[in-house]
Amino acid sequence: MARVELQITRRNFLKTAFAGGGGMALAGREIGRAVANGLTKLGTPPAWFHQGEIKTTYNYCDMCPWKCGIVVQTVGDRVRKIDGNPLDPKSRGMLCARGQGGVSFVYDPDRLRAPMVRTGERGAGKFQEITWNDAFDQIAEKLQAVAAQYGPESVAILGHTTGDFWFTDYFAQAWGTPNAGKPSATLCTSPRDEAALLTTGVAIGGHEPMDWDAMRCIVLMGSHIGEDTRNTVMQDFMNAWGNGAKVIVIDPRFSSAAAKADYWLPIKPGTDTALLLAWINVLIAENLYNREYVEQWTEGFEQLAAHVQEFTPEWAAAITELDPELIRTTARVIAEAAPAAAIMPGRHTTWYGNDTQRMRAAYIINTLAGAWGNEGGLYFNKSPYLEAYPHPPFAITGSAGGCSAEPGAETAELPAGPSGKIRADGARTKFLRGATAIQELIEPMITGEPYPIKALIVYGVNLLNSIPNPERTLEALKKLDLVVVIDVLPQEHVAWADYVLPEASYLERYDELSAVAYKTPFIQVREPAIAPMYDTKPGWWMARELGMRVGLEKYFAWETIEEYLNTRLMSIGSNLEKMHEAKGVVIQKGKPYLADFNGASPFGTPSGKIQLFSDELAVAKLGGLPEYEPTAEPPEGYFRLTYGRQPVHTFAKTQNTPVLNEITPENEVWINEDVANGLGIRHGDRVWLENEAGTRTGPVKVKSTQRIRPDLVFLAHGFGSVAPGLSRANGKGASDARLMSQYKLDPISGGAGMRINFVRLVKEA
Amino acid sequence: MATYAFLLDLARCIGCQACVVACKTGNELPLGTKYITISERTQGTFPNLQGGFQNHRCYHCTDASCVAVCPTGALFKEDGLTRMDRAKCSGCTYCVDACPFGVPVMVDGISTKCDACTAVVKAGGQPWCVKTCPSHALMYGERDQILAEAQARVESIKARYPNAQVYGEKEAGGLGVVVVLPDSPEVVDLPVDPQPKLLVTGWQKAVQPLTLGLTSLSVIVTGIAAVIARRNHMQELKTLHQAETAGSEKAGEE
Incomplete structure (x- = not known):
C-alpha cells in the first residue's frame, strides 16, 4: 500500500x-x-x-x-x-x-476540513458534514432559544490564540454575555496582572516590560526561557546575558535558563514568597534599597519595613531549603545592579492559590530597586494609537482579559448583560477582581448557580487540556443545550461538539489587526498567503455570519474584511496596501521611562504612587502586605506535580504538527535520579502517573535526572491527548491537565493554582 | 579566495531547536531526516550542576574525510565548506563510515548532510539555521572573521566558563564550524583531535593506489583486448568479404 x-x-x-x-x-x-x-x-x-x-x-x-x-x-x-x-x-x-514549523501546521493532513453536525451521543465523536448555511441557521436558532429561556448571559464563549477577538471579545460584547473567558487570564497571567494593577496601577500587558538592553541583573522566578521559547524573550535574555547581566534563577528544576544562571536557587516548591520576603528584609535591613525612589514614588514603606523585620534569610532558609548566605548574596547582587534589575513578571503564575501576593512581593522588590520606569529596569508599555471600527455601543463591556486583550479598567460595579445578570464566575464573591475566571464558568453549567449556562462556543481553547479538573468539564459538557467548537484541528474536545466549524489557518485568512503594547508600540497586519484550504472559513467570517442571523447586523456593518481593516487603518493614515508596502508593521513612539512623563506620575493607583501596602487588599481583608502561606506537602510516596514548557510545542496545540512532532513526539516525566533509583525506576522506563484521586495518564517515559529536586516531578504540558483524529499526537505521553483533579482559587485574581496536585509513579505492567 | 565558516557558540545555545526546524523547513527535508541534532549535556549532581547543549551538525572539515573517500565526487570542497551534489551519489556509504563526527546519514539510499545551504547562500542569503537563531549562537561569514569572533566570545565568557575554548581552528585541518566551547570538547562528545578513521587512511594509502593500479591494469588489458578484438574483427570482415565476393561471383555465374 x-x-x-x-x-x-x-x-x-x-x-x-x-x-x-x-x-x-x-x-x-x-x-x-x-x-x-x-x-x-x-x-x-x-x-x-x-x-x-x-x-x-x-x-x-x-x-x-x-x-x-x-x-x-x-x-x-x-x-x-x-x-x-x-x-x-x-x-x-x-x-x-x-x-518555523508553521508550514507543517498548515499542511497537517489531519486538519478539520468541513463543517460538521453531531450524529451520535455527545462525546462519541460521530459527525456528518453540513453546509455552512445550515450550520449557522441551526446554531443561531439554538442560541436564540437559550437567550429566550435563560437570557443571553447563559451563553458562554471561551477563546484563545490570535483569532479569539472575534468571538470572546467582539461577538460576546455585541451579543451581551459577560461570560466570555480566556485561559490566558486565570489559568496563566491573572495573578501577575492583578498584582501589578494593585501595586503600580500599570498593566503588565502581553509583553513583560523588561528593559533588557540595559539590564544588569535578571531574576527569573520559574520562567524557563529556552524551554519557554518566546522568540523575543530568548533573544533579549541571551543578549543581556552576553552583555554580562547577572542572572538569578529560582527554580526547583535545573532548567535551560538555570544552566545559564550565575546563581541558581533550587527552591522548595511553593515557598517562593518566603524567599522574596527575605530579600525585602535584606534590602531594607542592609539599607540597599533606592531611598530616593521609595520616598518619591511609594506609599506604605514603614508598614513594609515593620512587616518584614522577622523574615530574615535564616527564617526563609528553613522554609525554602536554600542556603541563607545565598539568599543574602543574591539580594545584594540585585541591589548592586539596581535600578537596572528586575524580577521578570513571567507568564504562567497560577501556582498555589496565593499567587497575587507572591507577585506583589516580587513587584515590591522591583520597587525597592527603583526598577519601574528606569532604564534597565521595567519600562512602561504603551498601546499603539488605533481607532476601533465604528459600531453602536455594545450590549455589555467585556472582561475576558487575557494576554492578547487591551487591559480593561476595573469598575466597582461589574457590568450586567441585557437581562441584568453579571458574570457567573463568582467575581467579587469568590475572588476580588480581574478578568473572567474561565474555570469558574464550568460550575454554573453543572449546578445552574448563580444562573445556568446552557450554551458554549469554544474558539481555539483545548477545553480538556487547559482547564483543570477535566472530569468536571466533561460533566458540564453533557449538560449543555448547545456546544459549538471552532478549531483548525480535531483536538480532544472537538468530539464533544454539536457543531464543528473548521477554521482556515492563520496563513489562509485576514484577521483583526494586532496592536501591541510595547516600548515602541506597533501594529501588525495579517495577510492571507493562500486561499482557505478545504471547506474552511476565517473566524471573522464565522462571527459575522452568526451575528447576521441573531439580530446583530448593526455590529457587522462591513461587507468585507478588507473594508473593516481599511477603516481601522485609516485612523493611522494607512490601509492594507500601505501596510503591505510597509512590510506588515507600523511602529509608533512609546513613553517608556519616568523621564518621559515630565514629573507627572505614570502610576495608575488612586494616589499615583506605588502601593507597597495595598489599601484595597487590606480593606478586602486579603492582606495589605504579602505573607508566606505554606502549601500542603505531598503525602508519602507521592510527588508534587509541576509542569511547564518544552521548546517545540505550544500548549496542547502543536503536538500533531508533523515537523514538530518529529522532534518531540511525546513528553517525559522528570524525576530525581537518586529517587528513581530508590524506586527501582530507570531512565527510559515507561510509567503511569496516578494522582490522589486515582486518575491515571500515560504511559510516559521516565527522565531520570540530577536536574530536579527530589520532592517533585515535572511534565511538559500539552501531551497525552486522547484524540483519535490526531494521527500523530493521539495518546502520546502523559497529560498534566488530566492529573489536575483539584486547584486552589486565588482569592484576589481568581487564578486557578494548579501545583497542588500530587502523583505517584506506577510501573507499566 | 575567501573561505567561509559558521560560528557555533555552545555557551549561548539555549537548546530551543529553532535552527533544527528552520533547517528542515527551509531545505524541505523529508520527515525523519535532520541535519542538526540538539541534545542536553549535564555534569554534576544535584544541586551542583553545570549544563548546556550539544548542537551536532556537519563541521565542514578542511581535511574532509568524507570528500577523501567519496568515489564519485558527490562530496566536494568549495569556499571552505563541504558541499554535495546528490545526483552524483552512488550510495556507497563510505562517507558515513569515514566521518570522524558521525554526520552523514543515508536517506533512501543516498548520503545526505548539511551542505551549508549552498543554494540559499549562492542566492545571497544566510543559512536557514543562522538566520533564525534567537540566542545569536550561530553566525556565518568569512572564516577569518568567524574565528576572530569566536576568540573574542571565548574571552568574554571566561569569567563564567574558565575552561572556555575555541574548537575547530586547527582540528581536521580547520573546521568550517568554529565552535565556542564552554568547557572541554569531551563534555559535548567532540573528539579532542578528530582523525580520519582507519578507513580513510586505508582508502588513501591502499585502496586509492590499488584502484588506480587496477584501473590502469584494466585499461591496458582492455586496450590490448580491443586491439586483438579489432584485429580479429577486421580479419573476420575480410574473410566474410572474400566469401561474399566469391559467392556473388558464383551467383553471377549462374
Whole structure:
C-alpha cells in the first residue's frame, strides 16, 4: 500500500516539478515524501525558491499567542517558508522552532476540513458534514432559544490564540454575555496582572516590560526561557546575558535558563514568597534599597519595613531549603545592579492559590530597586494609537482579559448583560477582581448557580487540556443545550461538539489587526498567503455570519474584511496596501521611562504612587502586605506535580504538527535520579502517573535526572491527548491537565493554582 | 579566495531547536531526516550542576574525510565548506563510515548532510539555521572573521566558563564550524583531535593506489583486448568479404 502511494507521489512530484510554479498543487501529506523521492531519484531538485515566482505576504505568527511578525513566502499556491520579519519589533527576523514549523501546521493532513453536525451521543465523536448555511441557521436558532429561556448571559464563549477577538471579545460584547473567558487570564497571567494593577496601577500587558538592553541583573522566578521559547524573550535574555547581566534563577528544576544562571536557587516548591520576603528584609535591613525612589514614588514603606523585620534569610532558609548566605548574596547582587534589575513578571503564575501576593512581593522588590520606569529596569508599555471600527455601543463591556486583550479598567460595579445578570464566575464573591475566571464558568453549567449556562462556543481553547479538573468539564459538557467548537484541528474536545466549524489557518485568512503594547508600540497586519484550504472559513467570517442571523447586523456593518481593516487603518493614515508596502508593521513612539512623563506620575493607583501596602487588599481583608502561606506537602510516596514548557510545542496545540512532532513526539516525566533509583525506576522506563484521586495518564517515559529536586516531578504540558483524529499526537505521553483533579482559587485574581496536585509513579505492567 | 565558516557558540545555545526546524523547513527535508541534532549535556549532581547543549551538525572539515573517500565526487570542497551534489551519489556509504563526527546519514539510499545551504547562500542569503537563531549562537561569514569572533566570545565568557575554548581552528585541518566551547570538547562528545578513521587512511594509502593500479591494469588489458578484438574483427570482415565476393561471383555465374 505504502509502496503504491510512494509511486503515485513520485509521479505527482515529477509532474509538478516540471510544470513550474503554477503547477505546485501537492497536498500537504505528499510533499515530504515527494521531496524524499526527489532526493533519491532525481538528485537535488532545485531549491523551492528557484521553483517559481515567490509571493511574499506579511503576517503575525499563530503558533503561540506571542504573535511574532513573520514573512511568508509562497510559490504558486503553496506556502514554502516562514521567517521572522526583520522590521518587526518582536521577531527581528528570527523565529522559534514553532514559528518555523508553521508550514507543517498548515499542511497537517489531519486538519478539520468541513463543517460538521453531531450524529451520535455527545462525546462519541460521530459527525456528518453540513453546509455552512445550515450550520449557522441551526446554531443561531439554538442560541436564540437559550437567550429566550435563560437570557443571553447563559451563553458562554471561551477563546484563545490570535483569532479569539472575534468571538470572546467582539461577538460576546455585541451579543451581551459577560461570560466570555480566556485561559490566558486565570489559568496563566491573572495573578501577575492583578498584582501589578494593585501595586503600580500599570498593566503588565502581553509583553513583560523588561528593559533588557540595559539590564544588569535578571531574576527569573520559574520562567524557563529556552524551554519557554518566546522568540523575543530568548533573544533579549541571551543578549543581556552576553552583555554580562547577572542572572538569578529560582527554580526547583535545573532548567535551560538555570544552566545559564550565575546563581541558581533550587527552591522548595511553593515557598517562593518566603524567599522574596527575605530579600525585602535584606534590602531594607542592609539599607540597599533606592531611598530616593521609595520616598518619591511609594506609599506604605514603614508598614513594609515593620512587616518584614522577622523574615530574615535564616527564617526563609528553613522554609525554602536554600542556603541563607545565598539568599543574602543574591539580594545584594540585585541591589548592586539596581535600578537596572528586575524580577521578570513571567507568564504562567497560577501556582498555589496565593499567587497575587507572591507577585506583589516580587513587584515590591522591583520597587525597592527603583526598577519601574528606569532604564534597565521595567519600562512602561504603551498601546499603539488605533481607532476601533465604528459600531453602536455594545450590549455589555467585556472582561475576558487575557494576554492578547487591551487591559480593561476595573469598575466597582461589574457590568450586567441585557437581562441584568453579571458574570457567573463568582467575581467579587469568590475572588476580588480581574478578568473572567474561565474555570469558574464550568460550575454554573453543572449546578445552574448563580444562573445556568446552557450554551458554549469554544474558539481555539483545548477545553480538556487547559482547564483543570477535566472530569468536571466533561460533566458540564453533557449538560449543555448547545456546544459549538471552532478549531483548525480535531483536538480532544472537538468530539464533544454539536457543531464543528473548521477554521482556515492563520496563513489562509485576514484577521483583526494586532496592536501591541510595547516600548515602541506597533501594529501588525495579517495577510492571507493562500486561499482557505478545504471547506474552511476565517473566524471573522464565522462571527459575522452568526451575528447576521441573531439580530446583530448593526455590529457587522462591513461587507468585507478588507473594508473593516481599511477603516481601522485609516485612523493611522494607512490601509492594507500601505501596510503591505510597509512590510506588515507600523511602529509608533512609546513613553517608556519616568523621564518621559515630565514629573507627572505614570502610576495608575488612586494616589499615583506605588502601593507597597495595598489599601484595597487590606480593606478586602486579603492582606495589605504579602505573607508566606505554606502549601500542603505531598503525602508519602507521592510527588508534587509541576509542569511547564518544552521548546517545540505550544500548549496542547502543536503536538500533531508533523515537523514538530518529529522532534518531540511525546513528553517525559522528570524525576530525581537518586529517587528513581530508590524506586527501582530507570531512565527510559515507561510509567503511569496516578494522582490522589486515582486518575491515571500515560504511559510516559521516565527522565531520570540530577536536574530536579527530589520532592517533585515535572511534565511538559500539552501531551497525552486522547484524540483519535490526531494521527500523530493521539495518546502520546502523559497529560498534566488530566492529573489536575483539584486547584486552589486565588482569592484576589481568581487564578486557578494548579501545583497542588500530587502523583505517584506506577510501573507499566 | 575567501573561505567561509559558521560560528557555533555552545555557551549561548539555549537548546530551543529553532535552527533544527528552520533547517528542515527551509531545505524541505523529508520527515525523519535532520541535519542538526540538539541534545542536553549535564555534569554534576544535584544541586551542583553545570549544563548546556550539544548542537551536532556537519563541521565542514578542511581535511574532509568524507570528500577523501567519496568515489564519485558527490562530496566536494568549495569556499571552505563541504558541499554535495546528490545526483552524483552512488550510495556507497563510505562517507558515513569515514566521518570522524558521525554526520552523514543515508536517506533512501543516498548520503545526505548539511551542505551549508549552498543554494540559499549562492542566492545571497544566510543559512536557514543562522538566520533564525534567537540566542545569536550561530553566525556565518568569512572564516577569518568567524574565528576572530569566536576568540573574542571565548574571552568574554571566561569569567563564567574558565575552561572556555575555541574548537575547530586547527582540528581536521580547520573546521568550517568554529565552535565556542564552554568547557572541554569531551563534555559535548567532540573528539579532542578528530582523525580520519582507519578507513580513510586505508582508502588513501591502499585502496586509492590499488584502484588506480587496477584501473590502469584494466585499461591496458582492455586496450590490448580491443586491439586483438579489432584485429580479429577486421580479419573476420575480410574473410566474410572474400566469401561474399566469391559467392556473388558464383551467383553471377549462374
